[in-house]
Amino acid sequence: MTVAIVWLRRDLRLFDNPALHAAIRAGHAPLLVYIHAPQEDAPWQPGGAARWWLHHSLLALSSDVEERGGCLLLRRGPSKQVIDSLIAESGAVAVYWNRLYEPASRERDSAIKADLRARGIDAQSFAGHLLREPFAIKTGAGEPYRVFTPFWRNLAQRLDSNAPLAAPTSLPRISVDSESLDSWKLLPSIRWDHGFSERFSPGERGAAKSLDVFLDSAFEHYANGRDLPDRRGTSGLSPHLHFGEISPRRIVHRLTAQSTPAQRQLAEPYLRELGWRDFAHHLIYHFPHLPTDPMQRAFEAFEWAAIDAGQLRAWQQGRTGIPIVDAGMRELWQTGWMHNRVRMIVASFLTKNLRFHWLEGARWFWDTLVDADLANNTQGWQWTAGCGADAAPYFRIFNPVSQGERFDANGAYVKRFVPELAKLPAKAIHQPWVVGGVSGYPQPIVDLKSTREAALSAFALMRSSGS
Ligand SMILES: Cc1cc2nc3c(=O)[nH]c(=O)nc-3n(C[C@H](O)[C@H](O)[C@H](O)COP(=O)(O)OP(=O)(O)OC[C@H]3O[C@@H](n4cnc5c(N)ncnc54)[C@H](O)[C@@H]3O)c2cc1C
Structure with missing residues (x-):
């Protein structure tokens, strides 16, 4: 069986993961790797709290992969060097990943894709992080949007309510060396994080549970409850979405599949907030100076x-x-x-x-x-x-x-x-x-x-x- 490297980044999930799904569908044995290369995001390398999350999310993903017979490889970057070395070690013929839209990621990923393709490796990237990709939504004049309401009106008509892709039931174990997560020292040296784990459970299961709890307890009153900070009136899914432990498509599907018009109306305020997330990514994609310079x-x-x-x-x-x-x-x-x-x-x-x-x-x-x-x-x-x-x-x-x-x-x-x-x-x-x-x-x-x-x-x- 041929090997495809599935380069996981901020898509730390097995369920509804287009790159992983494509590798399996193409008949490859997927080699799952996470590459730790914070310097490639400089000056916005993950901060202290996000590193805590990443540590626990990788632990959770490792355990989910192992349950299916596979192994999540951990390697320290630079990304290009690790991918090249994994191709040599495993004989991989393909490298698949899901796209990110921040300026530094885009620049790195395009260079890696061009280089791999020039060497005859099947390099492919997929959409899985947003409701719709930033370049897929345009004004009538073909320009990027700068105002949310018309952006949302356009996006709301194009929501992908297809069923999410299933997670693989088994994964192959490919014998390639992995680094130890602890050696990356992601956890803070001054332990200010004990309250984090009382509030959150990083990982794909934690994400699914947060969505269930939200739908059972707060969804119905979200339109008003979302503004009241003393209660759990919102979903708490933001870190799960950031790390890609749940796909927006999965959320849309849960909220809209088989829903009555009244339920669909109830879902609108929540979908709109997901729309703000897409809008923020639309802006950073089209105006990459925004992390430091004002839009106006x-x-x-x-x-x-x-x-x-x-x-x-x-x-x-x-x-x-x-x-x-x-x-x-x-x-x-x-x-x-x-x-x-x-x-x-x-x-x-x-x-x-x-x-x-x-x-x-x-x-x-x-x-x-x-x-x-x-x-x-x-x-x-x-x-x-x-x-x-x-x-x-x-x-x-x-x-x-x-x-x-x-x-x-x-x-x-x-x-x-x-x-x-x-x-x-x-x-x-x-x-x-x-x-x-x-x-x-x-x-x-x-x-x-x-x-x-x-x-x-x-x-x-x-x-x-x-x-
Ligand atoms: C100053 C400031 C800084 C912020 N920084 C971040 C940040 O670093 N990361 C982050 O994810 N959100 C940020 N937000 C947006 C928002 O506050 C959080 O997404 C939200 O509080 C997350 O809680 P929740 O998952 O319970 O949201 P819910 O109300 O359940 O919303 C569902 C999802 O929609 C998205 N969303 C909701 N509101 C917004 C919004 N205003 N803009 C973009 N996406 C939104 C989030 O992904 C969220 O998980 C910021 C807002 C402000 C005003």
């Missing part, structure tokens, strides 16, 4: 404030004196994840009240989020800062007090992560300064009203100097 060029002249290290640390550590901001930042540190509504609030506070460059926040999230994803994180930060595609207008500055009162009305979320405030009555929990503050909890590091006005003036200045 006017913002190149915006006067961000000089970084005050003490204020930045207070934000990172959840000690700003603004309860919902602190609760969010502590949730992030303790669990490796933060609720979407609160991500917007903490990002608005950093970029508008403190007026720090959005990249400061994006970099902190990059290191601390288990779902850190270059496309989604860049879009989330640029959107909140006001400089992204289809962004919230700059003058829309989240008021963390009224946001807290609206979305965490009884203060349950704040109390969970900021226990110093647990005894405060609900009406004071989002602004403890009205009752004179609480001992052990900081006073606000900035005045919300005057910093809001200063941000609006800086924005007006940018607009007037640009016109």
Whole structure:
């Protein structure tokens, strides 16, 4: 039997894996390899929390592969060198993988594909990471989209609701040496990750279980529940999707196959959020400068404030004196994840009240989020800062007090992560300064009203100097 290398990257799954499926369908024995080459993603190599996830996800995948008789090979990069050496070691005639869309991955993958093909190796890549590939969706004029709603209208008509591809029931064992996962030292040396495993189970089974739990308990009320951070109103699938432990097609299929029109309507808000994920990838594919440069060029002249290290640390550590901001930042540190509504609030506070460059926040999230994803994180930060595609207008500055009162009305979320405030009555929990503050909890590091006005003036200045 001929051998095909199946190069796994952020598709750490056996179910609905197009590259793996194609290798088997072509009659090859699949040789599954994961290549650890973080330097190839520089400067966006996986941060601390994502490395924790990767470690556990690879363990889970190894065990699933072994259960089917096979073996997941682990090798340290560079990717091209490892692939060449595996071809020599195994006599592989083909290399298959699923496509990624970040600028560094695209550049590397195209060079590897061209080189392999020039040497007569069957190199093929497949679509499996998104609902639709970024180049498959275009405006009427053939251009990339810059606004979400028309993008989603187009994408929603092209959702792939085909049944997902089955996972192989058995895999061959090909004798090629593997490295030990522990030798990669992916786990943090300072163990700040114990809360991560209470919240998440990395791996394909964990992903399937999260989807089941979500469909059983939160799906029906998602349209409103998704905005309330004190409950499990969302799916928690973001790290599973980032690492490709579940395919978006599988989710769409679960939500839409055999559904009645009413159920389909219920699924729409959730599918739309998956659409935002596709939109973020569409943007990074067509505008590869986005991880560092604003989508709206006017913002190149915006006067961000000089970084005050003490204020930045207070934000990172959840000690700003603004309860919902602190609760969010502590949730992030303790669990490796933060609720979407609160991500917007903490990002608005950093970029508008403190007026720090959005990249400061994006970099902190990059290191601390288990779902850190270059496309989604860049879009989330640029959107909140006001400089992204289809962004919230700059003058829309989240008021963390009224946001807290609206979305965490009884203060349950704040109390969970900021226990110093647990005894405060609900009406004071989002602004403890009205009752004179609480001992052990900081006073606000900035005045919300005057910093809001200063941000609006800086924005007006940018607009007037640009016109
Ligand atoms: C400042 C900021 C930074 C962010 N950084 C990231 C990041 O690094 N990685 C990441 O996956 N998401 C990021 N998001 C988007 C969003 O907050 C998370 O995807 C969401 O909170 C994940 O929780 P969930 O899986 O329970 O979401 P659900 O509500 O269950 O949504 C389902 C899926 O849709 C996708 N999705 C939902 N909302 C968005 C969105 N606004 N943009 C893009 N995709 C979305 C995610 O893949 C998510 O798993 C960021 C948002 C902001 C405002």
